[in-house]
Amino acid sequence: MSNPSLLILPGDGIGREVMAEVRRIIDWFGANRGLTFDVSEDLVGGAAYDAHGVPLHDDTMAKAQEVDAVLLGAVGGPAYDDLDFSVKPERGLLRLRKEMDLFANLRPAQCFDALADFSSLKTDIVSGLDIMIVRELTSGVYFGEPRGIFMEDNMRVGVNTQRYTEAEIERGARAAFELAMKRDKRLCSMEKANVMESGILWRDVVTEVSKDYPEVALSHMYADNGAMQLVRAPKQFDVIYTDNLFGDILSDCAAMLTGSLGMLPSASLGAPMENGRPKALYEPVHGSAPDIAGQGKANPSACILSFAMALRYSFDQGAEADRLEQAVQDVLADGVRTADLMQADGGTPVSTSEMGDAVLAKL
Amino acid sequence: MSNPSLLILPGDGIGREVMAEVRRIIDWFGANRGLTFDVSEDLVGGAAYDAHGVPLHDDTMAKAQEVDAVLLGAVGGPAYDDLDFSVKPERGLLRLRKEMDLFANLRPAQCFDALADFSSLKTDIVSGLDIMIVRELTSGVYFGEPRGIFMEDNMRVGVNTQRYTEAEIERGARAAFELAMKRDKRLCSMEKANVMESGILWRDVVTEVSKDYPEVALSHMYADNGAMQLVRAPKQFDVIYTDNLFGDILSDCAAMLTGSLGMLPSASLGAPMENGRPKALYEPVHGSAPDIAGQGKANPSACILSFAMALRYSFDQGAEADRLEQAVQDVLADGVRTADLMQADGGTPVSTSEMGDAVLAKL
Ligand SMILES: CC(C)[C@H](C(=O)O)[C@@H](O)C(=O)O
Ligand SMILES: CC(C)[C@H](C(=O)O)[C@@H](O)C(=O)O
Numbered sequence: 001m002s003n004p005s006l007l008i009l010p011g012d013g014i015g016r017e018v019m020a021e022v023r024r025i026i027d028w029f030g031a032n033r034g035l036t037f038d039v040s041e042d043l044v045g046g047a048a049y050d051a052h053g054v055p056l057h058d059d060t061m062a063k064a065q066e067v068d069a070v071l072l073g074a075v076g077g078p079a080y081d082d083l084d085f086s087v088k089p090e091r092g093l094l095r096l097r098k099e100m101d102l103f104a105n106l107r108p109a110q111c112f113d114a115l116a117d118f119s120s121l122k123t124d125i126v127s128g129l130d131i132m133i134v135r136e137l138t139s140g141v142y143f144g145e146p147r148g149i150f151m152e153d154n155m156r157v158g159v160n161t162q163r164y165t166e167a168e169i170e171r172g173a174r175a176a177f178e179l180a181m182k183r184d185k186r187l188c189s190m191e192k193a194n195v196m197e198s199g200i201l202w203r204d205v206v207t208e209v210s211k212d213y214p215e216v217a218l219s220h221m222y223a224d225n226g227a228m229q230l231v232r233a234p235k236q237f238d239v240i241y242t243d244n245l246f247g248d249i250l251s252d253c254a255a256m257l258t259g260s261l262g263m264l265p266s267a268s269l270g271a272p273m274e275n276g277r278p279k280a281l282y283e284p285v286h287g288s289a290p291d292i293a294g295q296g297k298a299n300p301s302a303c304i305l306s307f308a309m310a311l312r313y314s315f316d317q318g319a320e321a322d323r324l325e326q327a328v329q330d331v332l333a334d335g336v337r338t339a340d341l342m343q344a345d346g347g348t349p350v351s352t353s354e355m356g357d358a359v360l361a362k363l
Numbered sequence: 364m365s366n367p368s369l370l371i372l373p374g375d376g377i378g379r380e381v382m383a384e385v386r387r388i389i390d391w392f393g394a395n396r397g398l399t400f401d402v403s404e405d406l407v408g409g410a411a412y413d414a415h416g417v418p419l420h421d422d423t424m425a426k427a428q429e430v431d432a433v434l435l436g437a438v439g440g441p442a443y444d445d446l447d448f449s450v451k452p453e454r455g456l457l458r459l460r461k462e463m464d465l466f467a468n469l470r471p472a473q474c475f476d477a478l479a480d481f482s483s484l485k486t487d488i489v490s491g492l493d494i495m496i497v498r499e500l501t502s503g504v505y506f507g508e509p510r511g512i513f514m515e516d517n518m519r520v521g522v523n524t525q526r527y528t529e530a531e532i533e534r535g536a537r538a539a540f541e542l543a544m545k546r547d548k549r550l551c552s553m554e555k556a557n558v559m560e561s562g563i564l565w566r567d568v569v570t571e572v573s574k575d576y577p578e579v580a581l582s583h584m585y586a587d588n589g590a591m592q593l594v595r596a597p598k599q600f601d602v603i604y605t606d607n608l609f610g611d612i613l614s615d616c617a618a619m620l621t622g623s624l625g626m627l628p629s630a631s632l633g634a635p636m637e638n639g640r641p642k643a644l645y646e647p648v649h650g651s652a653p654d655i656a657g658q659g660k661a662n663p664s665a666c667i668l669s670f671a672m673a674l675r676y677s678f679d680q681g682a683e684a685d686r687l688e689q690a691v692q693d694v695l696a697d698g699v700r701t702a703d704l705m706q707a708d709g710g711t712p713v714s715t716s717e718m719g720d721a722v723l724a725k726l
Contacts, residue, residue, distance in 0.1 A: 076557075090557045120488045120595055141504075141525060142558055149560050152528070158561030160525040162504060166518050192611070194439075194453045196504060197511050198521030224611045228619040231594060232483050248555070248587045249612055256591040 004277075004315055005067040006037045009044040009060070012080075012089060013288025014298035014352075015073020016047075021300035021356030022071065022307050025324070028363055033320060035311075040067070044096070045075025045089035045288075055092030064096055068273075069314040070281040071307060072096070074288035097137050100279045102268035103168070104175035105137040105247065106309070107285060109234070109254035112263060114332035118341060119259030126234065126257055132183065133240045133254055134176040135247025137268055139168045140198075142244045164198050164243065169205040175269065176241035177213040186238035188219045190226040190246055202243065223250065230254050251285070261286050262299030262340040263328075265306035267313050280314045282306040292339070296351040299338035301328050304359060327362035331355070367640075367678055368430040369400045372407040372423070375452060376651025377661035377715075378436020379410075384663035384719030385434065385670050388687070391726055396683060398674075403430070407459070408438025408452035408651075418455030427459055431636075432677040433644040434670060435459070437651035460500050463642045465631035466531070467538035468500040468610065469672070470648060472597075472617035475626060477695035481704060482622030489597065489620055495546065496603045496617055497539035498610025500631055502531045503561075505607045527561050527606065532568040538632065539604035540576040549601035551582045553589040553609055565606065586613065593617050614648070624649050625662030625703040626691075628669035630676050643677045645669040655702070659714040662701035664691050667722060690725035694718070 006026070010019035029035040042048075042060045049055050055075070064070050075089040085091075096102070111119065111129035119126045144161030151157075173189075180187045189206040191199035203220055210218040221229065223246040229236060230250065234257050242250055255264050264286070270279030284302030292298060305328060312321035332341075336358045339349040350358065369389070373382035392398040405411075405423045412418050418438070427433050438452040448454075459465070474482065474492035482489045507524030514520075536552075543550045552569040554562035566583055573581040584592065586609040592599060593613065597620050605613055618627050627649070633642030647665030655661060668691060675684035695704075699721045702712040713721065 085560065085563060088557060094558070120484050122483055122485055125483045144522075147560055149564050156529045156564055158525075158527045158532075158559075158564030159507075160559045160561050162521075162523040162525065164521045165515070166520075169521075192608070194451060195457070195611075196521075196523045197448065198523050200448060201512050201519055201521030224615040227590065227612045227616040228624070231616060231619040232622075245555070245608075246612070248558075249590045249609070252587040253590040253594060253616060256594040259595075261591070 003036045003038045006039045007063050007067040007070045008039060008041040009070060010041070010073040011044045011075045011288065012046040012077050013074055013290050013293035015075065015288050017293070017296065017298045017352050018284065018300040018303035019071070019073045021352060022303050024356055024360060025304055025307060028360055029320065032363070035315070035317065035320065044072060044092045046077050046080045048092055049080060049083070049087055049089060053087070055087055055089050056095050061095065061099060064100060068275070068277050069310045070096065071310065072281055072283040073303060074284065074286065076288050077290045077293070094142065096281060097268060098143060100281060101138055101270045102279060102281055103136060103138045104172050104269045105135040106179070106267040106269065107133040107135060107251040107255070107264070109133065109251070109258055109264065111258045112260060112329060112332055114329070115258070115260045115263070115341060118343065119257060121257055121259070126259070129234055129258060131234060131237045131240060131254055132179055133242070133247060133251040134172060134179060135251055136168065136172040136243050139164055140244035162196065162198050162245070164201060166201065166205050169202050170209055173206045173209040173241055176239055177209060177216055180216045180239040181213065184238040185215050186217045188221055188226070188237055188240050190221050190223045190240060190242040190250065192223050193220070194222055206241065226250055227253055230257065255285050260341060261302070262338060263301045263305065265302050265309050267306070267309040269313060277314050280310065282310045296353065297339045297349070298352045299340050300352050300355050304328060323363065327359050330362045331358040334358070366399045366401045369402045370426050370430040370433045371402060371404040372433060373404070373436040374407045374438045374651065375409040375440050376437055376653050376656035378438065378651050380656070380659065380661045380715045381647065381663040381666035382434070382436045384715060385666050387719055387723060388667055388670060391723055392683065395726070398678070398680065398683065407435060407455045409440050409443045411455055412443060412446070412450055412452060416450070418450055418452050419458050424458065424462060427463060431638070431640050432673045433459065434673065435644055435646040436666060437647065437649065439651050440653045440656070457505065459644060460631060461506060463644065464501055464633045465642060465644055466499060466501045467535050467632045468498040469542070469630040469632065470496040470498060470614040470618065470627070472496065472614070472621055472627065474621045475623060475692060475695055477692070478621070478623045478626070478704060481706065482620060484620055484622070492597055492621060494597060494600045494603060494617055495542055496605070496610060496614040497535060497542060498614055499531065499535040499606050502527055503607035525559065525561050525608070527564060529564065529568050532565050533572055536569045536572040536604055539602055540572060540579055543579045543602040544576065547601040548578050549580045551584055551589070551600055551603050553584050553586045553603060553605040553613065555586050556583070557585055569604065589613055590616055593620065618648050623704060624665070625701060626664045626668065628665050628672050630669070630672040632676060640677050643673065645673045659716065660702045660712070661715045662703050663715050663718050667691060686726065690722050693725045694721040697721070
């Protein structure tokens with residue numbers, strides 16, 4: 001049998017720096033755990049635009065469709081701010097999500113013991129926090145038609161369309177319920193059913209799906225209240241299921257609760273391929289961080305932990321994923337800190353590659 | 364000249380309890396400060412549904428159009444959860460906003476000195492916090508057409524439309540810039556211009572309007588990053604301008620930062636009427652709180668402070684507004700606390716009317 005395949009898309013800014021560390025981790029698993037991957041690398045985002053005038057080349061898209069998993073760094077940067085919307089770096093990411101049909105975006109918001117003090121929230125509010133946000137990723141206002149800027153009565157009108165079919169809501173809901181079954185068996189669904197018909201349908205379909213998961217306690221919350229509750233008492237949640245746009249905002253809000261954005265991974269999963277593995281893309285929650293790019297300051301942990309998610313969700317290597325996650329935790333427990341994890345009074349931060357070294361040393 | 368007129372719509376749940384205290388405050392201003400209002404009262408939300416089968420009677424709507432200001436308590440409650448969407452209590456509120464054309468929703472998120480410890484955020488992150496969120500309130504996905512649940516290929520599809528004209532974005536932006544001029548002259552506009560064309564137009568129009576306010580420092584932020592930054596370092600903001608849906612979520616998030624939702628007022632302003640006053644509706648940020656309704660536990664401060672906003676924005680009584688706000692602050696400084704403002708270790712909470720008494724005693 002051939003090795004599982006990985007397509008690496010470092011992208012822009014610190015995406016490239018953190019991905020270099022992940023490659024070393026991947027090599028370690030090959031050399032020491034008999035987990036050898038066929039790794040290829042390609043361009044996405046601004047880097048692809050610079051090379052090809054598009055944020056994702058068709059050839060890259062085709063490769064992404066064929067591999068067992070895609071690992072992505074980050075896209076974007078101020079150099080691309082004035083580009084036309086259709087070729088912005090983000091379009092590369094959105095095309096990958098849409099064409100690979102990665103409908104379930106898993107975003108854990110976890111507070112690492114060694115970093116509980118680091119949050120802007122009081123320590124007791126966040127210590128031990130462990131939420132999983134499941135964000136629907138291929139529909140909603142991100143992709144709905146009609147969309148655009150139109151002329152009407154001599155005036156510009158900006159239009160986007162929120163659009164959800166039952167099937168789209170349902171498959172994401174099933175992914176969320178499955179995760180809840182492996183966790184604390186609680187699922188909170190968030191929408192604005194008091195204002196939006198798409199939210200009414202959302203609530204309806206999630207309630208319907210819940211009948212197949214009688215062990216999971218389902219609750220519903222309006223998304224604005226959800227944002228409040230995330231700030232007030234985030235530990236009340238286990239799994240949250242929400243749509244593409246609410247998920248974008250709520251998962252960033254949840255991520256920031258932990259105070260360590262540089263630590264948070266994500267997985268975007270689609271339907272099973274012929275080999276049984278889901279289509280999958282893994283990426284850190286943080287962006288390309290132009291302000292620190294190229295300085296060797298970035299924290300590679302989020303991208304490393306995204307590879308751990310790949311081990312778990314794409315390659316059925318839960319124990320190896322645990323090993324990698326534990327290594328990251330151990331490094332933190334030792335007090336090793338990249339610049340983003342320093343308190344004002346903290347010592348000297350380590351560099352991106354020193355953080356990589358430290359994780360490798362723990363493996 | 365006739366007295367200025369106020370329409371009071373207590374609505375549902377604790378809306379009724381907190382409004383009773385506001386009426387006493389209004390009476391005090393009549394008796395002691397020569398500010399006499401013609402006050403009428405009517406039904407909205409579930410209360411209107413119970414009486415008339417609709418969440419806002421046409422007669423009430425007509426009255427709201429005629430008065431100088433509307434004061435609203437809160438709408439909704441579990442008794443109405445299963446109603447048809449078109450007659451839900453929230454529809455009453457949305458109809459008022461839309462037909463009065465209240466396009467600028469002002470939501471201060473202020474951390475009260477005496478309550479800084481009360482936030483789930485670390486005290487130094489929130490103490491002294493003073494943000495003003497200006498939310499566009501009459502357009503966007505709340506009102507865009509087409510909307511509904513449609514059948515397509517034998518499947519239900521939920522559709523809502525985000526729609527903004529230049530003029531809609533512009534008038535809200537002007538309100539936001541005007542406020543910034545009276546504050547710290549910084550305005551941050553939030554959208555998802557990286558994903559939504561309506562966000563591109565938003566950014567464009569706000570940038571255009573900013574040319575009329577050269578003293579105001581304008582910045583732009585994606586709404587997901589906005590949510591993060593609100594949690595990470597909220598004091599970086601002065602005025603935030605955002606759309607109806609993002610504003611719903613971000614302002615609730617900002618409100619919760621202060622930890623004292625029971626303290627936060629709002630103003631919704633429209634175009635000037637013939638007498639020069641803006642169309643206006645004032646309401647607390649909190650909802651009808653069914654869990655504590657009818658128990659005399661609710662904190663009337665947010666509704667009282669909403670009346671203070673009415674004094675300032677509808678009746679040009681800035682000094683009287685300051686007086687009322689100071690009275691509320693003084694009551695807090697004395698340690699008087701309703702149940703929502705108690706720490707786990709705190710003493711005995713006062714009732715809704717005792718809180719009203721305390722504010723009156725300070726006036
Ligand atoms: C970069 C951007 C298009 C993207 C999104 O809005 O989904 C990002 O915010 C995310 O959450 O992955
Ligand atoms: C009650 C509801 C319709 C309303 C909204 O979504 O605007 C509320 O959340 C608010 O923010 O005033």
